[in-house]
Amino acid sequence: MSNEERKTLPKRDEVDEKFKWDLTSIYGSDQKWEEEFNKVKEEFPKIQEYRGKLGESAAKLLEGLKFSDGISRKLENLYNYASRKSDEDTTNNTYQGMLSKVQGLYNAVGSASAFIVPEIIQIPKEEIEGFLQEEEGLQIYKHSLDEILRQKEHFLSPKEERLLALAGELAQGPANIFGMINNADMAFPSIKGEDGEEVEVTHGRYVELLKNKNRHIRRDAFKAYYSSYQELENTIATTLNSNIKRDLFYMRARKYNSSLEAALDGNNIPVDVYNNLIKVVSDNLDSMYRYIDLRKRSLGVEELHMYDIYTPIVKDVQMKVSYEEAQDILMKALAPLGEEYLSLLERAFSESWIDIYENKGKRSGAYSASSYDAHPYILMNYTEDIDDLFTLAHELGHALHSYYSNEEQPYIYADYSIFVAEVASTVNEALLMQHLLETTEDEEKRKYILNHYLEQFRGTVYRQTMFAEFEKLIHDKAEEGVPLTPELFSKEYLDLNRKYYGDNITLDEEIGIEWARIPHFYYNFYVYQYATGFSAAIALSRQILEVGEEAVEKYLNFLKGGSSDYPIELLKTAGVDMKSPEPIQEALDEFSKLVEEMKSLV
Structure with a gap:
C-alpha cells in the first residue's frame, strides 16, 4: 500500500520490507559496523608513520598511498551505512549517534593524512617519473600523481600551506553566517491564503505559493518574501562581499590570474568553458x-x-x-x-536498492548514494x-x-x-x-x-x-x-x-x-x-x-x-x-x- 492510500504516515517498522532498501550489502548488522569502526579508529593513526618519508623511495610512496586508500575505503563504508540508517528515521538516536561518531572519525583521519599531498608536491617531477618506472604498482596512481603535480606551481611551501589550512575555518565564516541569517534568523510576513486565512511565507512554501493559480497570492508572497531580504540588504551584502574577498585571497595566494581560473583549475576546466x-x-x-x-x-x-x-x-x-x-x-x-543498462535497472528494482515511500521521521527529498564496496542506494519519498x-x-x-x-x-x-x-x-x-x-x-x-x-x-x-x-x-x-x-x-x-x-x-x-x-x-x-x-x-x-x-x-x-x-x-x-x-x-x-x-x- 502506498502512502497515498493511507491517512497517516507509517512508522518505519510498519513499512513492508519490499518497499525498503536492504543495507546488508554494506554491513550485515549494527554490530559488524561497530567492529569495523573500532578497527579503523585503531588503525588510522599509523598513517603518521609515513610522514616525511613518502619521497624516500618508490616502495615507500606506494605503501603510504595504499594505506591511505585502505582507510578511506573502510571509512566510506562506515559513513554510507550510518548515513543511510540515519535517513530512514531521523528521530532514531542510535543511528544519529553512529553518524556523529563516523563524522568525527572522518575529521580525525583527514587531519592525520593532510600531509600527503603537500609532501608529494615537494618531490621533484623527475623523481616521481623515476618512481613510476621503478615500481609497477605505482602505475595505477599515475593520473592521480600527474594531477597533483599539474597544480604544483599553485602550491606553497609546507609552512605557508599550513597557514592556509589554519585559515580554512575562518574562510568558511561568510557562508556560515549567511546560512544562519537565511535559515535560522530570517523571518517572513504572513499573507492571506485561498480562504482568507493567514499563511506564513517560508523558504519551503515560497515556490509553491508562486505556483498558485491565484495571482494575488503569488504577488503577495513575492513582495512579502523579498521585503525581509530588503530589510537585511546591508548585512547580507557585507557577508557576500566578505565571501568574494575570501576567493580573491586564495586566488592571489595561489598565484592565479583570476578567481574564476582558481575555482575551475581543480577539475582542469578551461575558463573558456565558462x-x-x-x-x-x-x-x-x-x-x-x-x-x-x-x-x-x-x-x-x-x-x-x-x-x-x-x-x-x-x-x-x-x-x-x-x-x-x-x-x-x-x-x-x-x-x-541497451540490454545491459536495462538489466541493471531490473536489479535496482528487484534487489532492494530503493527506499520507496515516506515514513515518519524519514529524510525528505531524494538522492542516490554509494560506496565502493556496495551497490548504490536511492532514497525516494514517492507520492505517485x-x-x-x-x-x-x-x-x-x-x-x-x-x-x-x-x-x-x-x-x-x-x-x-x-x-x-x-x-x-x-x-x-x-x-x-x-x-x-x-x-x-x-x-x-x-x-x-x-x-x-x-x-x-x-x-x-x-x-x-x-x-x-x-x-x-x-x-x-x-x-x-x-x-x-x-x-x-x-x-x-x-x-x-x-x-x-x-x-x-x-x-x-x-x-x-x-x-x-x-x-x-x-x-x-x-x-x-x-x-x-x-x-x-x-x-x-x-x-x-x-x-x-x-x-x-x-x-x-x-x-x-x-x-x-x-x-x-x-x-x-x-x-x-x-x-x-x-x-x-x-x-x-x-x-x-x-x-x-x-x-x-x-
Whole structure:
C-alpha cells in the first residue's frame, strides 16, 4: 500500500520490507559496523608513520598511498551505512549517534593524512617519473600523481600551506553566517491564503505559493518574501562581499590570474568553458523571450510580472503514476540504452536498492548514494505524482553512473567529478521526456509534460547561466577594486534579469534583491555546472536516439570512466566537446523547438 492510500504516515517498522532498501550489502548488522569502526579508529593513526618519508623511495610512496586508500575505503563504508540508517528515521538516536561518531572519525583521519599531498608536491617531477618506472604498482596512481603535480606551481611551501589550512575555518565564516541569517534568523510576513486565512511565507512554501493559480497570492508572497531580504540588504551584502574577498585571497595566494581560473583549475576546466556558456546563452535569448511571450498570452495577463513565471501555463492535469507503473515506463523509456543498462535497472528494482515511500521521521527529498564496496542506494519519498517519476529516473541515472564507475575503476578513480555528476541523471530524464511525448496522446497531458520540460530548461540552463554571469561580474569588479555595495549588487542583478527575460515582462523592483537569497553565490563558481551538465546531457540523449548503438557504447564508456581522466576529456569520449559551443547550442535549439510546439498547443 502506498502512502497515498493511507491517512497517516507509517512508522518505519510498519513499512513492508519490499518497499525498503536492504543495507546488508554494506554491513550485515549494527554490530559488524561497530567492529569495523573500532578497527579503523585503531588503525588510522599509523598513517603518521609515513610522514616525511613518502619521497624516500618508490616502495615507500606506494605503501603510504595504499594505506591511505585502505582507510578511506573502510571509512566510506562506515559513513554510507550510518548515513543511510540515519535517513530512514531521523528521530532514531542510535543511528544519529553512529553518524556523529563516523563524522568525527572522518575529521580525525583527514587531519592525520593532510600531509600527503603537500609532501608529494615537494618531490621533484623527475623523481616521481623515476618512481613510476621503478615500481609497477605505482602505475595505477599515475593520473592521480600527474594531477597533483599539474597544480604544483599553485602550491606553497609546507609552512605557508599550513597557514592556509589554519585559515580554512575562518574562510568558511561568510557562508556560515549567511546560512544562519537565511535559515535560522530570517523571518517572513504572513499573507492571506485561498480562504482568507493567514499563511506564513517560508523558504519551503515560497515556490509553491508562486505556483498558485491565484495571482494575488503569488504577488503577495513575492513582495512579502523579498521585503525581509530588503530589510537585511546591508548585512547580507557585507557577508557576500566578505565571501568574494575570501576567493580573491586564495586566488592571489595561489598565484592565479583570476578567481574564476582558481575555482575551475581543480577539475582542469578551461575558463573558456565558462565564458562560452554565457556567450552562447546570451546569443540565444530570443527563445526565452518567445517563451515569456507565450507565458504572458497563456496566462491572459496585460502585464507579466516576475511572480508569474513559476505558475503552470496549463490547467490542472492529474497524472498519477503508481510505483509499479513507474518501473514499467522507465524500462521502456530507457530501452535505447541497451540490454545491459536495462538489466541493471531490473536489479535496482528487484534487489532492494530503493527506499520507496515516506515514513515518519524519514529524510525528505531524494538522492542516490554509494560506496565502493556496495551497490548504490536511492532514497525516494514517492507520492505517485509525475514529478516523482522524473525524480526516480534522475536518481537511477546517478545510481547507474556510480555502479559502472565502481565496477570498472580502481578505488582512487571510482568517484566522478561534480562537473559531470548531473549528466547521467539528466540523460535519463531527457529520454523519459521523449518517451512520454511520443506515447502521450491526450493533449492536456502533453501540454503538462511540455510545460515541465520547458521549466527545466528555464531553471537549469537560462537561470543558472544568469547566476553564473552575475557571479563572474561581481568577482571581476572586486578584482578591479570596485567597492561592492548593496546598490551595486541590486543594479547589476536587475540588469541581468532585464537581459535574460526581455522587455515583455515587468521587472518588479523586488527582484533586484534576489541575489541576497541565493546560497550558491557562496559556493565559488559552482552553478555553471548545472547548465553545462544539462546541456551535455541533452546533446548525448539526442545522439543516443539518433545514432543508436555506437553512441550508446560511447556513453556507457563515459559512465565507466569515473575520474580516470579529466571531466572534459571523459565527456569528449562520449561524443560531447564542452570546450566548443556546440553542446550548449544544441540544447538551446531543443528549447526553441519545444517553445514552438507549446505555442501550437495553447
